[in-house]
Amino acid sequence: MSLTEKVDKRAHILSVAEELFAENGFDGTSVRDIAQLANVNLAMISYYFGSKEKLLEALIEDRAGYTLGILEELSKNQTLTPWQKIDHFVDFYVEKILNNFRFHCIMSQQYNATRSPEIKELLINIKMRNLDQIKQVIAEGQKKKVFRKVDVELTMASVFGTMNHITNSKALYCRLMKIDDTDDASYRKKISPRLKTHLKQMLRAHLDIKNEE
Amino acid sequence: MSLTEKVDKRAHILSVAEELFAENGFDGTSVRDIAQLANVNLAMISYYFGSKEKLLEALIEDRAGYTLGILEELSKNQTLTPWQKIDHFVDFYVEKILNNFRFHCIMSQQYNATRSPEIKELLINIKMRNLDQIKQVIAEGQKKKVFRKVDVELTMASVFGTMNHITNSKALYCRLMKIDDTDDASYRKKISPRLKTHLKQMLRAHLDIKNEE
DNA sequence: TTAAATTAAACAAACGTTTAAATAACTTTT
């Protein structure tokens, strides 16, 4: 038994479930798959979580918690200019998504496919709160006359969408960039600086008041 | 029996499968679900397609075919300026994705989750070919000194990513825009002009050689 | 009359979940 298994069996099951859900989807993963890879008895999943669906809920609640705090802090920060906040936001989010790409695969997967109203509500609330924080940053920039008028929701859709697209289309971009498709780490390492640069550059042009029409 | 059912049973099954796969995912849809909603006998699916997986392959091949031709034509068009091509491309793609949102839900779903190498290869090839066409448009604009130097792959990721995000996060944007969540048609009608305007505006700023750093 | 299309029934395998018995880890009592 490895260290992580000993420390907290519940957390270990969550981590294995995350891996399998991201790889094969929620419906494509059986509780037996999870139990086997986690080296625990099948019944332990019901014992700890109640059901497969509640296991997914537990996973989402566990992983989605910590983001909001950092965004709130960034949004309220008085010493940074709006441009600096945008850059920090991009850096933070790219790191976050690339480091938690498994979870983000599950999120975008579940967004449309879930038949659980609880999970749907959970996901919408998480996104709404994150969106609100960034809205404030853009609004501040517009008030200070450094950002032009833009469609805030769709601007955010472009930022989130770019990142989702990169994590979800790994196979495609690995082929384009001639990276080994099976090596997650080197993909993240190669794509991370490119992604940060691209998003900052695009947002700089897109938000700049000089490009007001 | 409705008209579509009589005309071509195979096509009718494909259409019902598309609807259910988009709604509940591939693994979340049983062949019995499809047979029931399509009003055909269960065995007809094996009879026409061989298996559930081959039904998905048939669906992808059927739906993905027609896009490439239009893009090739646009890319090779001699009378349009690069800026006009970008605008046409945005208009075409937004219409296409919103009108075939069910299929695009399946595409982005399958991108990561599929365990079938055939389907994975199919999806990568489709995207690669589409990407190549747009690469040529951007390259032409750069050669003519109207576009600045950008990360072409990631610029495309932003365009595709924005559209995917909008189709996949329907529930969120319906809430933001206070549209009835269950009414697909009015969502598409409301989001379509906004999406076109936003993408054109963003690309105009992003690609403009005046914003060269 | 021959081939194609359609049917109801059955197949084994896999699914999520539950059971009841066994073991381990603590508490309390002696």
Added chain:
DNA sequence: AAAAGTTATTTAAACGTTTGTTTAATTTAA
């Protein structure tokens, strides 16, 4: 500190469904 009692954890086996697919008989069309 040992024994007894109590709760928490773990187990193998079984539950009833649902899964994708196939069969063999029947109807329809050419």
